[in-house]
Structures are given as structure tokens and as C-alpha cells.
Amino acid sequence: MERLGTGIGWRPEIADAVERMPGIDWVEAVAENICPGHLPESLVRLRERGVTVVPHGVSLGLGGAERPDAGRLAALAERVEALGSPLVTEHIAFVRAGGSLTASPRLEAGHLLPVPRTRDALDVLCENVRIAQDALPVPLAVENIAALIAWPGEEMTEGQFLYELADRTGVRLLIDVANLHTNHVNRGEDPAKALAELPLEAIAYVHVAGGFERDGVWHDSHAHPVPQPVLDVLTDLASRVSPPGVLLERDENFPEPAELERELGSIRGALEKGAAERAATAEGVSRETTAPVPENSPASEHLAELAPARQRLALAQAALLSALVAGTPVPEGFDRVRLGVQARALAGKRADVVAKVAPELPVILGDGYRRAFLAYSHGHPMTDGYRRDALDFAGHLLTEGRLEDARVRAELREWWLERSGPKPRSRRPGVRLARATRRVLLRR
Numbered sequence: 001m002e003r004l005g006t007g008i009g010w011r012p013e014i015a016d017a018v019e020r021m022p023g024i025d026w027v028e029a030v031a032e033n034i035c036p037g038h039l040p041e042s043l044v045r046l047r048e049r050g051v052t053v054v055p056h057g058v059s060l061g062l063g064g065a066e067r068p069d070a071g072r073l074a075a076l077a078e079r080v081e082a083l084g085s086p087l088v089t090e091h092i093a094f095v096r097a098g099g100s101l102t103a104s105p106r107l108e109a110g111h112l113l114p115v116p117r118t119r120d121a122l123d124v125l126c127e128n129v130r131i132a133q134d135a136l137p138v139p140l141a142v143e144n145i146a147a148l149i150a151w152p153g154e155e156m157t158e159g160q161f162l163y164e165l166a167d168r169t170g171v172r173l174l175i176d177v178a179n180l181h182t183n184h185v186n187r188g189e190d191p192a193k194a195l196a197e198l199p200l201e202a203i204a205y206v207h208v209a210g211g212f213e214r215d216g217v218w219h220d221s222h223a224h225p226v227p228q229p230v231l232d233v234l235t236d237l238a239s240r241v242s243p244p245g246v247l248l249e250r251d252e253n254f255p256e257p258a259e260l261e262r263e264l265g266s267i268r269g270a271l272e273k274g275a276a277e278r279a280a281t282a283e284g285v286s287r288e289t290t291a292p293v294p295e296n297s298p299a300s301e302h303l304a305e306l307a308p309a310r311q312r313l314a315l316a317q318a319a320l321l322s323a324l325v326a327g328t329p330v331p332e333g334f335d336r337v338r339l340g341v342q343a344r345a346l347a348g349k350r351a352d353v354v355a356k357v358a359p360e361l362p363v364i365l366g367d368g369y370r371r372a373f374l375a376y377s378h379g380h381p382m383t384d385g386y387r388r389d390a391l392d393f394a395g396h397l398l399t400e401g402r403l404e405d406a407r408v409r410a411e412l413r414e415w416w417l418e419r420s421g422p423k424p425r426s427r428r429p430g431v432r433l434a435r436a437t438r439r440v441l442l443r444r
Contacts, residue, residue: 002086004052004205004245006264011250015042017257023264026052028247029083031075032059036082047084055079057090062128062142063115064094065101065314073135080138087204089141089174090132092125092165097321101314107321108382110350110389116151116316117161120309127306129169141172141204146182146211146220148342152333158189159197166202173198176207177233178220178249184229185218186338191233195240205245208234208267217341223253226263231270238274239281246271325381347377350389358390364411372397391420 005025010018018027019042027046034040034055043053057076060068080088093112098104115121133140144162156164166173175198180191208231210224226248237243248264322328324343330336351373355362362369376396382389394416403409 002244004054004247006268007052007205007245007247008260008264009056009247009249009251010043010046010053011254012040012042013252014250014254014257014260015040017260018042019045021257021261021264024051026054026245026247028054028056028089028249031055031057031079031088034079034083036078039082043083052086053083054085055083055088057088058112059095060090060132061093061095062090062132063092063121063125064096064128065124065310065317066099068128068132068135070135073132077136080136085138087139087141087172088136089143089204091143091145092162093145094317094321097314097318099314101311102318104318104322105381106383107318107325108384109321109325109346110353110382110386111346112145113317113321113324114145114147114149114151116313117154117156117158118151119155120313122156122161122164123306123309124313126165126168129165129171133169133171139172139204141174143174143176143207144179146176146179146186146218148186148217148219148345149334149338150187157194157197158183159194163197163199166199171202172204173202174205174207175203175237175243176209177237178207178209178211178226178230180233181227181230182211182218182220185213185216192236195233195237200237200241203241203243205247206234206237206243207247207249209249217338219345221253222249222251225255225259226266231266234267234270235274235277238271239277240274242275242278243271322381325377327378347374350377350382350386353386354390354393357386358394360415361390361394361412364408364415366408372402391416395420 006023007026007028008018008021008024010027010029012033018024027043029043034043047053055076060072060076062068076088076090079085091112092115094109094115095112096106096108099106115125129140129142142165144158162173165171177191180189180194183189183194184191208226209220209222210226210230211218211220211222212224213219234246246267248260248267250260254260316331319328319331320334323330323334323339324346330339351370354373355369365372373393376393380392380396394412397403398409398413398416403412
């Protein structure tokens with residue numbers, strides 16, 4: 001297993017700071033935000049200095065009922081090649097549901113949602129991981145996710161689920177200790193028990209991130225400092241094994257570079273403390289680090305036909321996602337309160353990401369943007385990506401006639417026309433000047 005060292009999540013907002021930061025051995029970049037033919041200059045400079053760059057995918061949906069999309073896999077492989085990466089990572093999650101397996105509209109979550117820890121879900125996940133492994137030019141590692149909700153009728157613990165996944169596919173694991181802490185607060189799952197059940201030799205690297213607690217629910221925000229309980233989970237992991245790499249994740253609300261460096265120092269301190277504990281017990285009775293495969297496991301059994309399992313999983317995931325984003329009835333066995341918290345979190349994230357993808361919308365709509373978008377989201381689930389979502393939202397406001405301010409309506413229509421046609425609007429200087437003049441006059 002390649003030793004990566006200490007790293008930080010590369011984001012455009014902190015690119016300059018990351019380049020100047022001492023002690024950074026490697027960085028991780030969100031794969032979907034990278035264009036292989038036009039790499040950010042900052043990443044190019046880091047690569048030239050010998051800093052490893054790992055692409056981290058968020059949209060593959062390996063835990064979904066359908067087989068991984070060949071186009072998405074090809075795009076991920078292109079990013080691996082462009083960055084010269086030694087491995088690539090994704091999540092154990094589903095991000096969309098519906099479609100042909102359920103004869104229902106396809107829905108997008110815009111977020112990583114947990115898969116049920118059942119035999120059906122594990123069988124489907126294992127086959128999806130094998131498909132991805134065959135399509136990718138480097139080893140794949142998959143990440144455990146944080147969850148606000150728990151599936152009813154689960155058959156395995158998280159540790160057992162990950163153990164079998166690694167055992168049956170040979171996939172590496174990206175262990176997020178912040179997510180273990182999140183599941184401890186939200187689902188009562190003991191991080192130490194999960195670590196004891198993991199195949200620690202399969203760990204590719206570790207994520208560390210911050211969050212916050214509100215009304216007894218932990219939100220894995222990636223926008224707050226790393227709290228001590230997360231560092232404690234990291235120390236526990238380091239007391240069992242020396243992780244090949246550890247990375248600090250921060251996605252927004254970026255602090256000053258000095259604060260990020262202090263957090264990296266805290267992470268190194270937690271690792272050193274764990275290493276000292278590991279050394280102190282090395283001469284004693286060895287600690288149990290992996291759990292046996294649960295009884296009645298089909299781990300060594302080849303499952304030739306997965307169509308029924310895929311359809312059962314598809315129906316379950318579509319029902320859950322529809323309840324979260326389309327207001328349909330809550331499936332039996334789920335906590336209605338937690339489902340409501342998750343639904344509101346998804347709507348809020350959706351509004352935030354659309355504002356980033358289409359920053360002109362909050363400018364045009366002003367303080368009313370968020371209220372208008374949340375009202376729209378209740379009856380209009382996302383069916384494609386965020387860029388399509390932004391266009392659909394603007395089109396909805398225009399067709400519903402709910403914009404009383406003529407100036408706002410005209411600016412929004414101009415924005416929508418610029419982006420919604422089958423081809424870009426004319427770039428001829430005279431036409432562009434006329435449009436620009438019109439926009440200026442509309443703002444007066």
C-alpha cells in the first residue's frame with residue numbers, strides 16, 4: 001500500500017494557501033470539478049513539485065440499484081490519467097433512484113445517501129464495485145458515509161458490511177473517522193466497535209473533517225473545525241494500524257491558512273498519540289483488529305443472477321428518495337422526524353449548490369432567492385444535475401408569473417435565454433452589445 005502521508009482537500013478557494021502550506025504530502029480534488037483538458041494551474045504546479053493528487057468522486061452512486069454508468073466511469077478514468085494518480089476514490093452511497101427498474105421518474109438526491117446494510121444491497125454493491133474496478137486504470141478505494149437516517153431491518157453492522165465488501169472484491173477502504181463519529185451521534189453506533197470489525201489492512205487512507213450538533217443531530221458539514229471526539233476516533237484507529245495517509249477535508253467557510261495548519265497539527269498529534277499507544281501494546285496481547293465474516297455469509301459464493309436483488313433495492317431506494325425530495329409518504333419503518341431533518345438538509349444543500357453553480361440567480365432575485373428556491377424544491381425534485389436544476393428553477397419562476405418586479409423578471413428571462421437554448425446565443429459583437437445595453441437599462 002502506497003504511503004501518502006499528510007494531505008488536505010484541494011479546493012479553488014484555498015488553492016494558493018495549499019501551495020504555500022508546509023508539510024503537505026498530497027492533496028485530494030473532487031473529480032467532478034476537474035476538467036482533464038484544462039487542469040487548474042495550481043494542481044499542475046503541485047504535480048510538478050511531486051505532490052500526489054487523488055481524484056475523489058461524488059456522483060457515481062456505487063450503492064445504487066443500477067450498474068455504474070459507463071460514461072461516468074470513463075470520465076473518472078480520464079481524470080485519473082490526467083492527474084497521474086496512484087488510486088481513485090468514491091463513496092458507498094446511492095445518489096439517484098427511480099428509472100427503468102421501478103418504472104418511475106428518475107430522481108437525483110444531490111447528496112450521498114446510505115445504503116441498507118442488507119444482503120441484497122451488499123450483493124449489488126459488490127458487483128457494482130467489480131464493474132468499476134474493471135473500468136478504472138488504478139486501484140479503487142470506497143468511503144463510508146455519514147448518515148442522519150437508518151434503514152429498518154438491517155442485517156449487518158457497518159464494520160461487518162465493510163469487511164465483507166473488502167473481502168469479496170479486494171477493494172480498498174477510505175475510512176472517514178468524522179463519519180464514524182456522525183453515525184455514533186445520530187445512530188448510536190460505537191466507533192470503536194466499527195474499527196474493531198474493519199479489515200484494517202485494506203485501508204487506503206483516512207478522512208478527517210468537522211461538523212456541528214443541533215438538536216441532538218450531528219451534521220457532517222465540512223465547514224467547521226475538527227472537534228476533539230473526531231480526533232479521538234482518529235487516535236483509536238492509529239492505535240490499531242498506521243494509516244497510509246490522512247487528509248483534512250474542508251469544503252466551505254474556509255478559515256485563515258494558519259487555522260488550517262493548526263488543524264493539521266492537531267491531526268498529526270492524534271496520529272502520534274495513537275502510534276505511541278500501538279507501540280506500547282505491541283509486546284502484549286495483540287488486539288483483535290478484524291471481525292470474522294458473519295455466519296451464513298455468501299462471501300465465497302458467486303451470485304450469478306442479481307436482477308431480483310437489484311429490483312428490490314431499486315424499489316426501496318426510490319421510495320426513500322421520493323419521500324425525501326418529492327413529499328411522498330414515508331416508507332414503513334423509517335423515523336419520520338429524522339426523515340424530515342434529512343429532507344430539509346437536502347433542500348438547503350440544493351439551494352446552496354444551485355447558488356454556487358449559477359451565482360447570478362441570488363444577485364437577480366436578491367434576498368428572495370433562498371425562500372423562492374425552497375418553495376420550488378418542495379414540488380419539483382431534481383431529475384438531473386445542478387446546472388439543469390438552476391435552469392428549471394428559473395424557468396418555473398418565469399412561467400408561473402410569480403415575479404412582480406418587471407426588472408427582476410426581465411433580467412431573469414435574459415439569464416435563462418442565455419443558457420437554455422440548444423446552442424449558445426450569438427457572440428457577434430453587435431448582438432452582444434445590444435444585450436449588454438438592455439441589461440444596463442433594465443437595472444435602472
